[in-house]
Amino acid sequence: MGEVEVQGYNPDARQQQGYGSHSRQFSSNAHEDDGSNGGDTNEEKTQAQDNQHVLNHVRLAKTAARKYPSNLDALAYHPDVYQPMLPLLTCQFLHSQLQNSAGPINNDVVLPDLSHSPISVFHSAISSFYAPSDLSGLGGMHSEVIRKKDPEIPGMGGLYIGRVFLFFAFIYDDVKYPCALIQWFTTISDGPDEDTGMWIIQPDFDTNGEQELEVIHVDCILRGAHLIPVYGPGCLPSDIHYSDTIDNFRAFYVNKYIDHHAFEIAF
Numbered sequence: 001m002g003e004v005e006v007q008g009y010n011p012d013a014r015q016q017q018g019y020g021s022h023s024r025q026f027s028s029n030a031h032e033d034d035g036s037n038g039g040d041t042n043e044e045k046t047q048a049q050d051n052q053h054v055l056n057h058v059r060l061a062k063t064a065a066r067k068y069p070s071n072l073d074a075l076a077y078h079p080d081v082y083q084p085m086l087p088l089l090t091c092q093f094l095h096s097q098l099q100n101s102a103g104p105i106n107n108d109v110v111l112p113d114l115s116h117s118p119i120s121v122f123h124s125a126i127s128s129f130y131a132p133s134d135l136s137g138l139g140g141m142h143s144e145v146i147r148k149k150d151p152e153i154p155g156m157g158g159l160y161i162g163r164v165f166l167f168f169a170f171i172y173d174d175v176k177y178p179c180a181l182i183q184w185f186t187t188i189s190d191g192p193d194e195d196t197g198m199w200i201i202q203p204d205f206d207t208n209g210e211q212e213l214e215v216i217h218v219d220c221i222l223r224g225a226h227l228i229p230v231y232g233p234g235c236l237p238s239d240i241h242y243s244d245t246i247d248n249f250r251a252f253y254v255n256k257y258i259d260h261h262a263f264e265i266a267f
Contacts, residue, residue, distance in 0.1 A: 197256070
């Protein structure tokens with residue numbers, strides 16, 4: 001689906017709140033393809049102009065994707081999803097939301113039951129963000145389509161990159177939770193690359209070599225990230241497809257030169 005960037009996140013606590021000063025913010029480079037109208041309405045544009053200094057706002061596409069199961073367990077094994085850990089990760093996310101807890105979840109904790117909660121899948125999300133130095137548009141306000149540390153630290157030191165596998169939402173006790181299933185990427189050093197000025201990141205894996213996955217609230221997402229592979233000395237196969245880039249390379253540059261906003265946050 002895409003890549004995302006998160007700010008104000010405590011990696012040790014693995015907080016999943018997505019609210020206030022502890023929210024994580026991501027960037028993603030995905031494209032909308034669900035046929036829904038993702039554009040801003042006149043009312044939304046007016047609100048953006050009246051409140052130009054809001055850092056960002058993320059919302060899922062207006063129309064849910066079709067032909068996906070509405071049951072969480074069935075969705076996890078759908079051929080277009082196939083994420084067996086999705087039910088457990090979603091229940092852990094909801095537990096953290098309900099308990100307002102940033103700490104790790106013990107194995108003996110009774111997790112909420114989502115077996116009867118309706119699930120909706122979305123192929124895209126819209127991120128509206130503020131770029132003060134860009135004088136174009138609504139006072140520097142931009143919208144970008146997304147596909148599926150410490151908040152006091154400026155720049156990439158306070159941001160995390162995540163690869164979005166799935167945008168979805170569920171309802172529990174009459175409350176709707178818009179979410180994203182992501183894999184974490186972390187920086188490989190304490191500073192940007194000296195030659196390019198860009199940070200280098202790599203995907204996270206657990207002790208079993210599996211992707212480090214987590215369900216987060218979409219409020220954590222900041223905007224789309226543009227990643228450039230760190231190329232090796234050899235030639236790429238002629239049949240390589242761009243959609244497999246994230247799986248075929250081990251490390252990536254976070255391109256802060258892609259636009260004004262990226263330059264201001266990914267330093």
